[in-house]
Amino acid sequence: MSLLRCSLLSFALALTATAAPLPELFQERLKSVVAVEFFIQTEIERQPVTVLGTVIDDAGTVILPGAAIMPSVAPGQLRDFKIYRPGGTESAAATYLGQDAFTGWHFVRIEEKGRTGLVPVTHWQAMQADPALSDELWGIGLRNKDEDFQPYFLSSRVAIMMNLPQKTVVLGSDVAGPGLPVFNAAGELAGLAQPSFGQNFLMFSRNQRGSPVVLVNVEESSVVLLASEVLPHLGRVPKSVTGRPIAWFGAYGLQPMDPEVAKLLKLENQSGVVVSDIMKSSPAEQAGLQERDIILAIDGQPLPRLKPDRIVVSYFGQQILRRLPGDALNLSVLRGTTRVELKLKLGDEPKLVREADRRYFEKLGLTVREFLYNDGIIHRASPGTTEGVMVHFIKPGSAVATAGLRSDDWVREIDGVAIKSYTQATEMLAAIEADQHRAEFVLLVSRGGETQVLRVKLN
Amino acid sequence: MSRGFNRLLDAVVRIDVREIEFNDGAKRITGGVGSGVIISNDGLVLTNAHVVSPQAVEISVTLASLERINAKLVGWDHWTDLALLRIDLEAIKSRRLSFAVADFGDSDDLFVGQTVFAVGTPHGLTRTVTRGIISNNNRYFEDSRGVNGYETGAFNTWLQTDAAINPGNSGGPLVTEDGKVVGINSRGYVGADNLGFAIPAKVARTVAATLVKEGAVTRSYAGIGFRELQDLERFYALSANTGVLVANVDVGSPAAKAGLRAGDVVLTLSGRKVDGRFPEQLPPIQQSIASLPVGATVKVGAKRGDQVVELSVVTEKLESRVGEEWAFEKWGLTVRKVSRAYARENQLADATGVVVLGVQPGYPAAEAGLARGDIITKVGSNTIAELARLKELYAGYESKPEPQLVEAQRNRRISLYVIKP
Numbered sequence: 115m116s117l118l119r120c121s122l123l124s125f126a127l128a129l130t131a132t133a134a135p136l137p138e139l140f141q142e143r144l145k146s147v148v149a150v151e152f153f154i155q156t157e158i159e160r161q162p163v164t165v166l167g168t169v170i171d172d173a174g175t176v177i178l179p180g181a182a183i184m185p186s187v188a189p190g191q192l193r194d195f196k197i198y199r200p201g202g203t204e205s206a207a208a209t210y211l212g213q214d215a216f217t218g219w220h221f222v223r224i225e226e227k228g229r230t231g232l233v234p235v236t237h238w239q240a241m242q243a244d245p246a247l248s249d250e251l252w253g254i255g256l257r258n259k260d261e262d263f264q265p266y267f268l269s270s271r272v273a274i275m276m277n278l279p280q281k282t283v284v285l286g287s288d289v290a291g292p293g294l295p296v297f298n299a300a301g302e303l304a305g306l307a308q309p310s311f312g313q314n315f316l317m318f319s320r321n322q323r324g325s326p327v328v329l330v331n332v333e334e335s336s337v338v339l340l341a342s343e344v345l346p347h348l349g350r351v352p353k354s355v356t357g358r359p360i361a362w363f364g365a366y367g368l369q370p371m372d373p374e375v376a377k378l379l380k381l382e383n384q385s386g387v388v389v390s391d392i393m394k395s396s397p398a399e400q401a402g403l404q405e406r407d408i409i410l411a412i413d414g415q416p417l418p419r420l421k422p423d424r425i426v427v428s429y430f431g432q433q434i435l436r437r438l439p440g441d442a443l444n445l446s447v448l449r450g451t452t453r454v455e456l457k458l459k460l461g462d463e464p465k466l467v468r469e470a471d472r473r474y475f476e477k478l479g480l481t482v483r484e485f486l487y488n489d490g491i492i493h494r495a496s497p498g499t500t501e502g503v504m505v506h507f508i509k510p511g512s513a514v515a516t517a518g519l520r521s522d523d524w525v526r527e528i529d530g531v532a533i534k535s536y537t538q539a540t541e542m543l544a545a546i547e548a549d550q551h552r553a554e555f556v557l558l559v560s561r562g563g564e565t566q567v568l569r570v571k572l573n
Numbered sequence: 574m575s576r577g578f579n580r581l582l583d584a585v586v587r588i589d590v591r592e593i594e595f596n597d598g599a600k601r602i603t604g605g606v607g608s609g610v611i612i613s614n615d616g617l618v619l620t621n622a623h624v625v626s627p628q629a630v631e632i633s634v635t636l637a638s639l640e641r642i643n644a645k646l647v648g649w650d651h652w653t654d655l656a657l658l659r660i661d662l663e664a665i666k667s668r669r670l671s672f673a674v675a676d677f678g679d680s681d682d683l684f685v686g687q688t689v690f691a692v693g694t695p696h697g698l699t700r701t702v703t704r705g706i707i708s709n710n711n712r713y714f715e716d717s718r719g720v721n722g723y724e725t726g727a728f729n730t731w732l733q734t735d736a737a738i739n740p741g742n743s744g745g746p747l748v749t750e751d752g753k754v755v756g757i758n759s760r761g762y763v764g765a766d767n768l769g770f771a772i773p774a775k776v777a778r779t780v781a782a783t784l785v786k787e788g789a790v791t792r793s794y795a796g797i798g799f800r801e802l803q804d805l806e807r808f809y810a811l812s813a814n815t816g817v818l819v820a821n822v823d824v825g826s827p828a829a830k831a832g833l834r835a836g837d838v839v840l841t842l843s844g845r846k847v848d849g850r851f852p853e854q855l856p857p858i859q860q861s862i863a864s865l866p867v868g869a870t871v872k873v874g875a876k877r878g879d880q881v882v883e884l885s886v887v888t889e890k891l892e893s894r895v896g897e898e899w900a901f902e903k904w905g906l907t908v909r910k911v912s913r914a915y916a917r918e919n920q921l922a923d924a925t926g927v928v929v930l931g932v933q934p935g936y937p938a939a940e941a942g943l944a945r946g947d948i949i950t951k952v953g954s955n956t957i958a959e960l961a962r963l964k965e966l967y968a969g970y971e972s973k974p975e976p977q978l979v980e981a982q983r984n985r986r987i988s989l990y991v992i993k994p
Contacts, residue, residue, distance in 0.1 A: 367986035372942065374991035378976055390987040406980070406987060450954070494920055527836055530809075530878055556808055558836045563920040564798070565821045565835035569805060 136252065139301040140267055145169075145233035147294050148176055149198040149256050149263040150208070150222060154183070155191045157474045157481055157507050166256055166293040167197075167222065168306060170236065170348045174229040176208070177348070179293045180218025181309050186467045189355040197224050199231075200256055200265035212352030215360045215463075216435040221351050235295050236348065240303040240341040245272050245283055251304050252297055253290025255334050268334065279420055279429035280343040282308070288334035296338045303341045310335035360463035361441065363434045364396020365389045366491060370423040371408055379408075379448065385417040385426045386410045386448070393491060401458035404449060411446035434460065464488060472506055473540050477547045478570070479512020480505055480519065484536045493524055493560060502526045502560070503539040517570040519557065526565065527558035546572075577752030578690075582702075583673035584611045585745060587635040587694045588620055588644075588658075592628045595907035598933035600900040602630065608693030608745030609634065609658065610675045610754060612781065616660040618644060619781055620744030621759045622651045623720045625658060628898075634660050635699065640670050648784025651723035651893065652792070653776055654759045656744075657784040675746060678753025680732065680773035683710045691736040691758050691769065693745025705736025705767065713852040714770055719760070723895050724914075728792070728860040730853050731770040732756045738769030747771040792863035793888035795871060796826020797833065799858055802850045809838050809876060816840050816876065817849025817858055823917055831886040833873060840881065841874035863891060894918065897960050898930065901967050903974075904992055905936020910960045911948060925958050926950040926982070941990040943981060950987075951980035970994075 134142075150167045153160040163183075167176040176197070183192065195208040206228020211221040224232070245251060252269035270285035283305070290296050290307035298304050310331045316324040352358075367390030376384050386408040392399045410416060412433050420426050437443070439462040447454050464487035472483035482503040490499055505523040508515050526533060528546075533539045546555050557568045588607045593600055607624030611617070618634060625632055625646055632644040642665065644658040665672070683689075687707045695701050712733045719725035734747060738761045747756035756771030783790050798821030802809070805818065816838040822829045839847055842861060849858050862871060865888055873884045896910030908927035916924045926948040932939040943949070949957055952966050970977060974994035981988055 367984075369986050369988040372989060372991065374941070374976075374993065375978065375989040378978055378991050388987055388989055390982070390985060408989075530836060554808070556805070563824065563917065567800060567805075567818055567820050567836060569808070 134301065136267070136299070139297065140252075140254070140265075142233075143238065143295065143297060143301065144200050144254060144265055145231060146235040146238070147200060147254055147256070147265075147291075148224075148232075149200070149259070150176065150178060150182075150195060151198065151205070151259070152195045152210075153193045154187055155193050157476075158509055160193070164259060166291040168235050168293060168295050169224075169232050171234045172229075174208075174224035174226070174232065175211070175351060176222050176224065177217075177293070178220040178222065179309055180213065180220065182220055182293075183213070188468045188470075188472070195222050197222075197228055198259070198263050200254070200263050203262055210355065212355040212357045214347075214350040214352055215357055216432060217347050217350060219347075219350075235303060236345065238295075238297070238301060238303045240345060241298055242302075244275070244281060244340055244342065245298065245304050247272055247275070250299060251283075251285060251289055251338065252299070253307060253338075254294050255288075255291045256294075270336065273336075277418070277420055277425070279418070279425050279432065281340040282343075283338050283340065284311070285336045285338065288331060288336045289338065290335060291333060292335045303345075305338040305340040306344045307335045308337040308339050310337055356466075356469050358463070359439050361434050361437045361439050362397060362461040362463040363458075364393040364398040364461065365403060366391040366393060368409075368427050368430060370426045372423065373419075381410070381448070383419065384410060385419045387417065387427055387430050389447075391491075393487075397458055397461040401445070401456045402454075403445070403447065403456060403458070406449075407454070408448040409445055410448055410453075413444050414446070439463075470504075470506075471536055473543075474507070475543050475547050476509075478514055478543060478572075479509035480514045481507035482525065482536075482539055482543065485524065489524070494563070500535055502533045503536055505559075513570050513572050514557075514568075517557075517568045518566075519559065519568055519570070520561065522561075524560040525557055526560055527556075529555050530558075575751050577676070578748070578750065579752070580673050581610075581675050581746070581748055581752035581754070582692065582700070583637040584675035585609070585637065585692045585700070586611060586618060587699045588618070588624055588744060589633045589635070590625050590629050591631040592626060593630060594628070595898040595900055595909070596931050598900075598905045598907050598931040598936065598938065599902060600907070606694055606697050606741050607743045608741065608758070610692075610744075610746040610757070611660075611672055612675055612677070612754075614674055616662050616665065616672075617647065617781070617785065618658040618660060619746075619757060619777060620656050620658060621720075621757065622649055622654045622656045622723070622725075623759070624744040625649075625656045626721060632658060634658070636670065636672050637700070638670065638672070640668070642668075642670065648781075648788040650780050650784060650790045651720040651725055652728055652790070653772055653780050654720050654725050655757065655772060655777060655780050655784070657781055675748075675754045676752070677774045677778055678749050678751075678755045680710075680755045680775045683707050683732065683755055685710060688750055689734055689736055689755065690748050690750070691734065691738055691742055691745060691771075692748060693742040693758060695737070695739035695741040697741055701742075703737040705734045705769075707732060708735050708768075709733040710773075711853045712770065713855060714760070715856075717894070721895075723893055726856070728856050728863050729772065729776045730856050731760075732773055734769045734771060735767035736769060737767065738771075742769075791867060792891040793865040793867050793869060794827070794891035795862050795886050795888050796823035796828040797839075797862070797886075798822065798835075799839070799849060799855050801852045801855060802838070803852075806850065811838065811840075811876070814848050814850070815846055817847050817855070819875070825917075827886045827889055828873075828884075831873070831884040832882075833875060833884055833886065834877065837875040837877050837882075839873055839875045841872070843872045844874075862888065896927075899927075899960055899964065901938075901963075903936075903971060904938045904967070905933030906938035906943065907931045908949065908960070908963070921948070925956060927957055927960060927963060929981070937992045937994065941979065941992050942988075943979070943990055943992075944983075947981040947983050949979055949981045953978055 165182040196205040208222045257264040270287040312328040369388040371386035445456045470483040474481040483506040609618040609620035647657040712731045715726040746754040760770045762768040800818045800820035819837045867890045894914035896912040907930040929947045977992040979990045
């Protein structure tokens with residue numbers, strides 16, 4: 115009896131204190147990581163993209179870093195998602211589920227037959243307490259496709275802890291591929307590696323003596339978002355490929371309040387964001403927020419002081435995005451020298467570029483898309499205007515390129531006819547494209563507040 | 574050479590200028606060399622606006638006799654890139670110096686292929702004569718920042734020559750074989766060979782006459798951006814030799830108020846037919862508006878689709894895009910007033926504020942975080958509508974240095990800064 119108890123005790127010890135040797139843990143944890151390959155289909159080419167992802171549930175859901183896909187890319191342009199296992203040559207198909215506005219993560223789901231042998235990262239015990247200074251953490255890196263995404267081991271010690279605004283640790287050197295999980299010596303989940311920070315270097319060459327350059331390692335990272343900031347949000351799988359619903363506040367150009375400014379305004383130990391521009395008919399305007407207001411608190415919670423100063427702007431943005439359209443919000447703002455309390459009801463984010471209707475006219479050489487609410491801000495158009503269309507893409511060397519049309523031009527008239535809607539524009543362009551005898555057409559475009567008449571010669 | 578040519582050589586001068594520059598957060602004096610030509614017995618010297626500007630603090634003219642004499646700026650016009658100086662006649666008298674006066678020729682009589690000479694001080698090489706021909710006598714060459722950031726070339730065409738024109742030739746005369754001044758050399762294409770441009774004597778004489786009297790040329794502004802029709806006549810269903818395209822109408826300008834729109838084709842101006850099919854036809858059209866008195870009414874007949882509309886545009890005074898510059902030395906800050914044209918270019922709501930030209934590292938403005946290109950709109954609770962307002966506030970700071978709350982915009986983002994003593 116006593117013998118048995120003794121052996122049980124030693125077994126328990128092995129699990130908690132010494133755990134399995136790292137090479138074994140490494141092999142096991144590999145089951146939670148994948149390489150994801152896909153294409154971005156543009157008008158004239160397919161751009162291959164390879165990123166790293168972490169498996170988060172038994173349904174084969176994988177999260178990818180937000181930076182993996184540019185915001186202007188429409189979901190329809192994302193093609194042929196393929197999942198590779200570390201060291202593997204076989205791929206499994208996957209579907210794109212969308213991007214979550216709050217975390218920024220992109221979600222993909224692996225087809226059923228490809229899920230065998232995968233283990234969600236939530237299967238591994240998370241660290242009870244946040245990692246402390248000098249704790250050793252380790253993670254996984256994956257080589258490139260030509261090396262079959264061969265996994266390799268990385269480890270380093272915690273150098274600093276920061277709130278950016280989420281709890282993040284930076285290690286002394288790279289610890290994992292961005293997007294992949296990081297563990298402690300016991301194999302407990304410490305967090306998720308983020309895209310790495312830029313590092314300042316001096317570059318010496320035969321002609322130049324020490325010119326400063328910033329280098330960013332895209333394959334490995336030393337920045338880790340802690341598990342306590344990751345795990346609560348894994349359930350934010352987008353309900354639609356657009357990522358909606360997305361809460362809308364409606365102010366533009368939020369700037370952090372400088373600590374010196376805070377001191378001068380007698381707001382020591384306070385933080386705030388300065389509002390530059392209020393969008394017309396937005397929730398912010400309806401609530402009575404004004405340009406130059408300084409937002410000091412949300413629902414009575416003062417904005418925290420974060421370093422660097424600009425992090426408070428991300429903090430504020432996240433406070434909006436973690437809420438839903440229709441949610442109510444109380445703001446405390448400083449207007450001049452008086453404190454004002456405002457009640458605000460969040461709206462629904464206006465249509466984003468990635469959601470806009472667009473159409474490519476191959477013979478003419480351009481893609482046009484709907485004029486959106488947000489375009490109106492850049493072009494200082496009256497709110498809600500749907501006049502004209504935006505040039506989204508110009509094919510190099512095409513008729514419109516030769517005529518001097520550029521992407522982001524705002525087309526106001528085609529052949530002297532004012533464009534009142536997207537449909538009208540696409541119909542006119544389609545008719546021009548279909549007309550074999552057409553020698554030219556004329557566009558009136560707006561660019562940086564000035565208009566230009568461009569003449570497009572065809573054939 | 575002819576006697577006339579020799580006389581001309583005696584009328585060409587070298588000009589050394591020291592002027593204030595506000596670029597790096599401090600007032601600095603920079604130097605430059607150019608050329609000029611004496612055009613009257615009372616010592617008027619014609620040169621380029623980009624050689625001598627109103628920011629000049631010291632102008633020194635070297636006569637053909639190699640005597641140096643001081644000069645003062647009489648008038649300045651960046652639109653035609655012309656400046657008029659007067660040499661110190663007292664000194665001429667007391668030092669018993671003499672100079673020759675150049676004669677003007679008729680620039681309208683020039684023909685392409687005619688031999689011409691450029692006289693000046695290229696790269697500081699005094700009294701250099703180069704020879705070439707008139708390559709084109711009616712060249713359109715507009716540049717919105719051509720004269721040290723100021724607009725130029727909208728109201729005149731240029732003489733193009735292959736006579737070598739290098740930096741330092743600026744302001745010197747372009748002359749015929751008999752020594753008659755037919756142009757003022759002013760620009761070359763950067764990186765090109767033998768593509769030089771001169772202001773026609775006809776323009777130079779008219780502008781010089783105004784500058785003597787008024788020191789500046791007042792022009793009318795309508796806010797119409799004309800473009801040549803060039804082959805678009807058919808598209809706009811126009812009869813031959815008529816019309817000029819309106820490519821842009823400045824926001825808030827007299828033309829915009831009158832209802833003119835981009836895409837319209839102007840057929841008549843105050844009843845006179847306009848023909849703007851080619852770029853070199855644009856400056857005379859623009860000049861026909863600019864030469865009107867400020868506040869004049871221009872009747873614009875324009876074609877819009879199938880209709881012809883008649884609009885009345887009441888002109889305003891034409892302003893430069895470059896506003897007044899100033900240095901606030903204790904702050905290590907140099908600024909330029911936002912002009913209406915600058916506000917328009919940058920889609921600002923109005924001309925409030927001053928643009929930061931530069932900050933000096935380590936000084937209060939730089940320490941506060943201000944940087945080149947920021948637009949300072951408020952200091953404390955004071956809106957900076959005029960540069961004078963900022964000067965006042967700065968004077969207050971100088972007598973009693975206290976932290977100042979500064980509001981500035983960068984790419985339409987408003988930030989607050991503190992300038993601390």
